[in-house]
Amino acid sequence: MFVIDTIAHRLKRGCETMAYPKGPAPVLPDRHGGALKVDASKCTDGCNACVPGCPTQAITRPPGKPVALDLGRCIFCAACVEACPPKAITQTGDHRMAVRRREDLILGEPGREQVRLAAALDEKLRRLFGRSLRLRVVSTGGCGGCEADVNVLGTIGWDLGRFGIQYVASPRHADGLLITGCVSRNMELAVKKAWDAVPEPKIVIAVGACAIAGGPFIGNPEIMNGAASIVPVDLYIPGCPPHPLTILDGLLRLLGRLEESGRKS
């Protein structure tokens, strides 16, 4: 009889929610790689081995300048890591990648080898949203992967609800938009209307390479290459798709709910 069965099962299994952030973060899969680190000082002169291999042209090396890797365009295929002879581009295995400003995702300059992690929202917004953040997830033309990983944060393992973060059905009930997907032209009006419908003050979180810069489809005329083309973005979370841990870290960082302060490079 399933009633007794489920209760017994629940008692036996106990709490299935992970301890993070009060405990250590779950380990990323070993082949995941995590955030990238670009140590331009290791680059040999005239070497452009990483540039042609990048599917989304995220790496540029203008002559005379150090190599620049745009983590917002990166889809984390690790082709550049394999291609780099002096190992200037390495994988850190770090799940933390969320930033507040778009330019913080461009790695390579000395002092900018890794991402400058997101600072929390300002005082006023933290008071409003710190313990209760309602997000309207708008899927604007991606592949469904980011939506799936955003959705999994609501399951009992991750349990987003314990931070007061919840996905709502109507933008009128929301404090902000969480945009996934590269904003296709057909979705332009809908995204604008959703943004207009959210009451002030509002924030926008762009999750995934598509939402930041268009992802694998960057440059196609049918898309608008990311959420920033229509709405102002407060938080960028790179990945294709970002691991749920990365997304959660980004959200908590935005709300100032993590004990350690953002790493300054």
Next chain:
Amino acid sequence: MNELSATLLTSALWAYVAGMVGALLFQRAERLANGIGFGLAAVGGCCGVLSCASALATGAATASRSFELFPSLIPYVRFSIHADALGCFFGIIVSLLGVALSIYSLGYARGYYGQKSVGVLGAFFNLLLLATTLVFLADHALFFLIAWEIMALSAYCLVSFEHEHEETRNAGVLYFVMSHIGTGCLILGFLLLYQASGSYGFDSFHALGDKMPAGQRNVVFLLFLFGFGVKAGMVPVHIWLPAAHPVAPSNVSALMSGVLIKTGIYGITRVSLDFMGTPPNWWGVTVLTIGTISAVLGVLFALMEHDLKRLLAYHSIENIGIILMGLGAALMFLHSGHSVLASLALIAGLYHTINHACFKALLFLGAGAVLHATHTRNMEEMGGLAKRMRWTALFFLVGAVAISALPPLNGFVSEWLTYQSLLQGFGTTTSLIRLMFPLSGAMLALTGALAAACFVKAFGITFLAQARSDHARQAHEAPFTMLLGQGILVAACVFLGLFPTVFLKLFDPLTQQLTGQQLSQQLTVANGLVLSGVAAQGGTVSTLGITVMLLCLLPVPLVLWALFARRSRTRIAPTWDCGLRGLTPQMEYTATGFSKPLRMIFKALFRPRREVQREYDFSPYFTTTLRFESHVEEMFQTGIYRPLRWLVLRASRRLRALQAGSIQAYLIYIFVTLLALLLFAL
């Protein structure tokens, strides 16, 4: 009744006569006919209200007045009226409605200028008011019947006012036939009473008391119940109501629903409580049962309607059912000797009578204003009217709240009193009959809920959201007189709801006359602010208190807003529509859609039929056209009346054989009949 009241009463009657004559005289000058006809009707109504109300207010101690209107030259008939408590009470109803409706009609009749004769409308309106008032006041059986007939005929003329439509003509004929079937029963009933008492006066009927043999009493009761029931619109003889009320001009519909069907209630009350003494138990049980069935069926059929006026007509049937429930309970209590409870039930029933008159007339007037503006009765073509017809929408909303028995308006008070009498009735006997009381109470609760659902539908589909048709888009507010007429009734509803304890004093002479008790003291607690339900565990309610509390709480959100939120901006933005370009009227809920779940629940009753026509070229996956229609079966028509009609027609075809056409056959018929009568007399 003192001199002043009597004078006012006679002047009211003369005002109606003058209005009728004047309207007919000045037919050609439309505006003059309109003003004279309805203006004098309003004057008459005012006089009538003042007279009857003051008569009741001066208390039960004053003897009621009886006088002859004018000497009659016809043998057996005396044109005498007797303004006793019951008659005065109903006189208030008819006069109050007369005032409000006449004022309304001043504006409404303008819609007929140039098309139909407003003078005729005004004349028959006055005639109807006059005849109805006389029905309530008549003291003599034959005079009563004459006034009754005049009332029925003038109502027929008014119903058929727009006789160019076939639907109107059919409805008028149906009303005419049903009304006369009822009148036939009344004539028989009065003849039996005459035979038992020896005279036609109502006082002699009253003196009969228990002296009539039981069998004859029961027959008389049944005849009167049937005859007055036809007029009241009780189930199963109600079929004329949803046909006749929608097709009449709206002021006439309001008058019919508000007053005409109350004549049936008056009649039943008069016969069962005033004549013939203490009633046997089964009278009360029958009336209670019929009332319960009418209430439930009325509201169920109302839910399926999307013609606004037919919906209101079915609600009249429902409310008549509620009134009959109160009356039936009163009869049962009288039989078992609980005169206090009997008075309570009687008060509940009669309070609901006046309440229903007020809010139903208000709703019909509102429907009339809507019809006037959008030229359609079909709710599916309305919508968005609240923005264009603000006052009408507000008044209709008040009427809807009142009819749904929501506090603090008047519908709540009378239904509360009805619940009190039914629930307290459980303890009066120990026989199984007492189960009827909570059962009726439960059915009353069901009808209350369904009525509220129905009016959510009626108000919502008609007034809210976007307009569904061009007519609705171009609707305009009603003229001032129409709004004033509605406003009078709104004021009446509010007064009756907030100050029931004041109004209850008017019932004292009434209950004194019929049940021998005066209850207003017992029902009033705390200096008249709180209404109580007689028994200790009956409970109390104070609609005035509720209103005062609501009004006191009203500033609270405003204060909070001023304190905390004044600095926040307000934005007006469209409803969230999932990111579409915009919402269209097709995306609004329809009346049929709203009532669909209930239609499915009560499937056995409605036997709904739906017709889906699908057209396609190659395969049903790619439909080119799809048409949908649904119908609800009218069970009384198909179950009772059509077979009845068929039987009658068949029988008359057989009887036609008698009309052979030959003189010899007719002479033989006369001869045989004469022989039979002579033998019988011997």
Next chain:
Amino acid sequence: MSASTLFALLANSTSLPWAEVPAWPVAEFVRATASELARGARLCAWFGVPEGTETGLVAVLAFDADNMLAVARSTPFSGSYHALTTTHPQAHLFEREVWEQHGLTPEGHPWLKPVRRTAGNAPANGEFFRVEGREIHEVAVGPIHAGVIEPGHFRFQCAGEEVLHLEIALGYQHRGVERALTGGPHLATMSQMETLAGDTTIAHATAHATIMESLAGTEAPLRAQWLRAIALELERLANHTGDMGALAGDVAFLPTMSACGKLRGDFLNLTALICGNRFGRGLVRPGGCRHDLEPERAAQLLERLKAALTDTKQAVAWFWDAASVRARFENVGVVFPAQATEIGMVGPAARACGLVRDVRYDHPAGWHRFAQVPIAVWPGGDVFARARVRSLEIKRSGEYLQGQIAAPTDGELRSELPPPAADTLAVALVEGWRGEVCHVALTDAAGRFRRYKIIDPSFHNWTGLALALRGTAISDFPICNKSFNLSYCGFDL
């Protein structure tokens, strides 16, 4: 079936020189296709290949009973032709797509509307079918839906609670993938193949890799094929488990919903164990696989897989035990077997109508030539049947995986591919978790893509959802939608 000379036969995951594809004038071509479909073939692909100002049509048919595919084309033409849909409804979306992409008008097509409605700025702005009658109201849902789900527009015509007609307008996620593929493969092509439909990464990536390999005249090493099959079944497990949880959530059966929500993540983590990405991105590449499943890793995978399967079995058992769940699912959203056959449904949705069709069984390629997964079929066509098929597939995929992981094959993981042949047509069918994924590629004289056609299984099945809703209460729409769980982005491309 007798071999038809009007069509050229080929097997799944093979290629054929373009010159050997028989070409017919379009009227005869349509007639030939119609007669093959009438004899029981299934339309896998129907698309246009531009030749200058004119366009030629190409049809790829599947003879499931004979385990063969057939392909033919029409001579290039412009203007209009007699529609195939008039006799075979399963072609309706294909012909509309050809009309939208190339401008060839199918005469007599009963529902000629754009497929992705890219003109006019939004799919919901088009004209929708209306039911006549005053009592009907429309319910317009989308593009932004209440939950976390991709955008699409549904226009219901309702009489009260009952849906009389449902029209689905998609195209909100149109990213222009097919158009960007001409002249490819480009650098971004592999990533775009992986992100066509994000939860079907392995199936689409496998299909694309197979196309590249057959264009190069070779196939991937056996070990890579073995690993691809494992990844495909893991993808199937993850998605079916997630769907069972979602279905449970829609009928408010929380024990299964919570359990399966977590278990889906566990299955995705198994895929991540192999390649680092939870959806399998970066695993499949033309020529083989990029990451290997060494013995220690395989042992770990097997252990975690067993634990997850036990938990899933228990969670699903509670689900089937509850009468309240079954009562919500039975006889809701029914698609009849005749309807499913006529509109050409594929995948678990078709198998839930009693149709026995599965690419792994009918057109085995890759590792499925050596090891089979028994097909899960259930009659009935209602939500219950679709859920039942999924839970059966979870069980069978689980057993298959446990068998295959324990029996790896040796060999290299990736081989260098010779350049693709010129003027060649290649077809690859893979049974993704939603159904048949079909990629068809045609190279030009330089060996670059002249035309690349992608058909996600949702392309066949969205019509099934529209039919399933006819006569159903609109409040049952969420469970019907979730029981199909079709891909919006896979359709929109």
